[in-house]
Amino acid sequence: MNFGVLVFNQVEELDFVGPWEMLTMWRKNANGPENCIIVGQSLEPIICAKGLSINPHASFATCPPLDYLLIPGGQGTRLEVGNPVLIDFIANQAKNCKAVLSVCTGSFVLHAAGLLTGRKATTHWGSLERLRALGDVTVVEQRYVQDGNIWSSAGVSAGTDLMLAFIASVDGEAAAGKVQFAAEYYPSLVKYGGFENHAQAPAYIKST
Amino acid sequence: MNFGVLVFNQVEELDFVGPWEMLTMWRKNANGPENCIIVGQSLEPIICAKGLSINPHASFATCPPLDYLLIPGGQGTRLEVGNPVLIDFIANQAKNCKAVLSVCTGSFVLHAAGLLTGRKATTHWGSLERLRALGDVTVVEQRYVQDGNIWSSAGVSAGTDLMLAFIASVDGEAAAGKVQFAAEYYPSLVKYGGFENHAQAPAYIKST
Numbered sequence: 001m002n003f004g005v006l007v008f009n010q011v012e013e014l015d016f017v018g019p020w021e022m023l024t025m026w027r028k029n030a031n032g033p034e035n036c037i038i039v040g041q042s043l044e045p046i047i048c049a050k051g052l053s054i055n056p057h058a059s060f061a062t063c064p065p066l067d068y069l070l071i072p073g074g075q076g077t078r079l080e081v082g083n084p085v086l087i088d089f090i091a092n093q094a095k096n097c098k099a100v101l102s103v104c105t106g107s108f109v110l111h112a113a114g115l116l117t118g119r120k121a122t123t124h125w126g127s128l129e130r131l132r133a134l135g136d137v138t139v140v141e142q143r144y145v146q147d148g149n150i151w152s153s154a155g156v157s158a159g160t161d162l163m164l165a166f167i168a169s170v171d172g173e174a175a176a177g178k179v180q181f182a183a184e185y186y187p188s189l190v191k192y193g194g195f196e197n198h199a200q201a202p203a204y205i206k207s208t
Numbered sequence: 209m210n211f212g213v214l215v216f217n218q219v220e221e222l223d224f225v226g227p228w229e230m231l232t233m234w235r236k237n238a239n240g241p242e243n244c245i246i247v248g249q250s251l252e253p254i255i256c257a258k259g260l261s262i263n264p265h266a267s268f269a270t271c272p273p274l275d276y277l278l279i280p281g282g283q284g285t286r287l288e289v290g291n292p293v294l295i296d297f298i299a300n301q302a303k304n305c306k307a308v309l310s311v312c313t314g315s316f317v318l319h320a321a322g323l324l325t326g327r328k329a330t331t332h333w334g335s336l337e338r339l340r341a342l343g344d345v346t347v348v349e350q351r352y353v354q355d356g357n358i359w360s361s362a363g364v365s366a367g368t369d370l371m372l373a374f375i376a377s378v379d380g381e382a383a384a385g386k387v388q389f390a391a392e393y394y395p396s397l398v399k400y401g402g403f404e405n406h407a408q409a410p411a412y413i414k415s416t
Contacts, residue, residue, distance in 0.1 A: 177401015193385015
C-alpha cells in the first residue's frame with residue numbers, strides 16, 4: 001500500500017505533519033500502509049508557510065501509484081489551484097485511489113482537480129465562505145467530514161483528528177486507539193481568550 | 209527575540225512541528241519572537257523518526273544567542289543524551305535563556321544538560337519510569353508542567369498544548385487564543401479503543 005502526502009511551497013506545517021505523525025504511527029503500531037511518501041512536484045526543498053524547509057521523498061515523476069492521497073492546505077494553495085501540473089497529478093492519481101483526503105484549504109486544491117463537485121466538504125473557518133462561493137460544494141462546519149471516498153477537515157490542527165477517524169474507518173477502532181495512545185493524543189480542553197464565540201467560529205466549535 | 213527549536217536525527221516529527229506551528233502562529237498573530245529558528249548540530253538534512261527529511265536553519269556554530277529553546281523528543285534522544293557537542297550547546301544556551309522547554313523524551317536531553325535536577329518534569333507515558341529512575345527529578349503525570357523557567361510536556365502531541373500554555377504565560381490569554389483560533393486547535397474529544405484505561409496510561413488521561 002502507498003500513502004502519499006502532497007507538499008508544495010507555502011504548505012502549512014501542521015496541516016501535513018499532524019496527519020503524517022498519525023499515518024506513520026499507524027504503520028508502526030497497526031496495519032497502516034507500508035510506504036508513506038512525501039510527494040512534491042520536484043525533489044527540490046519545499047519552504048513551508050511558516051519557514052520550515054523539507055525534502056520530498058518522491059517527485060511527481062518518481063511517485064508510484066497511490067492507494068491514498070492527502071492534500072494539506074496553507075497559503076500556497078492559492079497558487080497551486082492554478083498549477084496544471086499539480087492538478088493533473090492529483091486528478092490522475094485520484095482515479096485509482098481508495099480515498100483522497102484534504103486538510104484546511106487543501107479542499108480548494110481537491111476542488112480544482114474536480115473531486116469535490118456535488119460533495120460535502122469543509123475547510124479552515126476563515127475560508128468557509130470562499131468554499132461556499134464555489135457553488136457546487138455542500139459546505140459543512142464540522143471538524144472533519146467523509147463523503148464517500150473523499151474526506152476533508154477544518155483548519156490546520158484538524159487534520160490530526162481527520163486521520164485518526166480515517167484510520168478507525170479503514171483499520172478499526174483498536175488500531176486508531178493504538179495510534180492515539182502512542183502519539184499521546186489526549187489534548188487539553190483549555191480554550192483561551194473566548195474565540196470559540198467569535199462571529200466566524202465554525203458551528204462545531206460553538207456547539208462544544 | 210530568538211526562539212530556537214532543536215532538531216537531531218530520529219527526532220519525532222510532531223514533537224517539534226506541533227510547537228513550531230503554535231510558535232510561528234504566535235509570531236504572525238500576536239507578539240511572538242521575531243526569529244523562530246530550527247537548529248541542528250550541522251546544516252545537513254535531518255531524518256526524523258518517521259522518515260520526514262528537514263533542513264535546519266542554523267547550525268550550532270551559526271545559531272545566535274537564544275531567548276527560548278525547545279527540545280523535542282523521539283528515538284534519537286537515546287543517542288543524543290550521550291552527545292557532548294549537543295549537550296554542551298544546550299547547557300551553554302540555557303544560561304541566558306528566559307525559558308527552556310522539552311516535549312516527550314526531550315526531557316532526558318534536558319536532564320543530561322543538568323537542567324532538571326531537583327525539578328518537576330514529565331515525559332511520554334512509556335518513559336515515565338525511566339525518568340523516575342534518574343532519581344533527581346520529581347516526575348509528574350500531567351499533560352505539561354512548569355517549574356520555574358523549565359517547562360516539559362508529555363508525549364508527542366502534548367507539545368502543542370505546552371506551547372499554547374507557554375504563550376498564555378508570556379503574552380497573555382488573548383494572544384494564546386488568537387493562536388488557538390488561527391490554528392483551529394479545538395480538538396475532537398473522541399477516545400478510540402479504550403487506551404485511556406491502559407495500565408500505563410498517565411494520571412491526567414485517566415482523570416479526564
